[in-house]
Amino acid sequence: MSDLELVQLSINQTHVYRIPPRPSAQGWYCQAWRPEDRIFTGRLKVITTGSECIIRIENTETNQVFVEARYRSADDVERALDSSRYFIVTVEDPNTKRKAQIGIGFERREESFDFNVALQNFLKPHTDAIAPNPELNLGLKEGEKIHININVPKKKHTSSKPAGSGGFSLKLAPPPK
Numbered sequence: 001m002s003d004l005e006l007v008q009l010s011i012n013q014t015h016v017y018r019i020p021p022r023p024s025a026q027g028w029y030c031q032a033w034r035p036e037d038r039i040f041t042g043r044l045k046v047i048t049t050g051s052e053c054i055i056r057i058e059n060t061e062t063n064q065v066f067v068e069a070r071y072r073s074a075d076d077v078e079r080a081l082d083s084s085r086y087f088i089v090t091v092e093d094p095n096t097k098r099k100a101q102i103g104i105g106f107e108r109r110e111e112s113f114d115f116n117v118a119l120q121n122f123l124k125p126h127t128d129a130i131a132p133n134p135e136l137n138l139g140l141k142e143g144e145k146i147h148i149n150i151n152v153p154k155k156k157h158t159s160s161k162p163a164g165s166g167g168f169s170l171k172l173a174p175p176p177k
Contacts, residue, residue: 003049003050003052004049004050005047005048005049006047006048006049007045007046007047008046008047008048008053008118008121008122009044009045009046009114009115009118010043010044010045011043011044011045011106011111011114011115012043012060013041013106013107013111014041014042014043014044014057014104014105014106014111015038015040015041015104015105015106016038016039016040016041016042016057016066016067016102016103016104017030017033017037017038017039017102017103017104017105018037018039018102018103019033019037019088019101019102019103020032022101026081027078027079027080027081027088028078028080028081028088028101028103029080029081029082030080030082030083030086030103030105031082031083033086033103033105037103040057040066040067042057042058042059042060042066043057043058043059043060044056044057044104044115045057045058046071046115046118046119046122048122052070053070053071053072053119053122054068054069054070054071055068055069055070055071055077055089056068056069057104067091067102068091069089069090069091069092070092071119071122073123074119074123075090076089076090077089077090077119079116080103083105084109084112084113085105085106085107085108085109085111085112086103086104086105086106086112087103087104087105087112087115088101088102088103088104089101089102089103089104
C-alpha cells in the first residue's frame with residue numbers, strides 16, 4: 001500500500017525555463033532568461049507523501065506530468081537573485097541519476113510566497129526532529145544563586161569645582177504664545 005499523497009499547493013500558471021549553467025558561485029539572475037527559453041507553462045503542485053516532498057509540474061488540461069523533482073533540502077530549490085517570483089529547481093533523472101537545473105517563474109508574488117511556505121512547512125517537521133530537547137530546564141533550582149562580579153572603574157573628577165558652578169550660564173526665552 002502506498003502512502004497517501006497530500007497536495008500542499010497547486011498553482012495553475014507556472015512557467016518553466018531552460019536556464020544556462022550557473023553563471024557564478026552566487027547564483028542565477030532571471031533577467032538573463034530569454035523569452036524563447038520558456039519551454040513549458042503548466043500547473044505546479046507541491047505534494048507530500050509521508051517523508052517525501054515532490055514538486056510536480058503538469059499539463060493543466062491533460063494532467064500529464066511534464067517534470068517532477070524531489071525536494072529533500074533547501075539546496076534543491078534556490079531563489080533567483082534578482083526576483084522573488086523566480087526559482088531554480090534541481091531535477092534528477094531517476095534512471096541515470098544525472099541532475100539538471102530548470103527555472104520556474106510565477107505570475108504573482110503571492111504564488112511564489114505560497115510556494116516558498118509550502119517547502120518550508122515540509123522541512124520544518126524534519127528539522128524539529130533533530131532539534132535539542134525542549135524539556136531541558138536551564139532555570140535556577142530552588143535556593144540556587146548566581147554571583148556576578150562587575151568591575152566598574154570609578155570616575156575621577158579632574159576639576160575641584162562642583163558641576164554647574166562655572167562662570168557661564170545659558171537662559172532661554174519662554175516659548176512664543
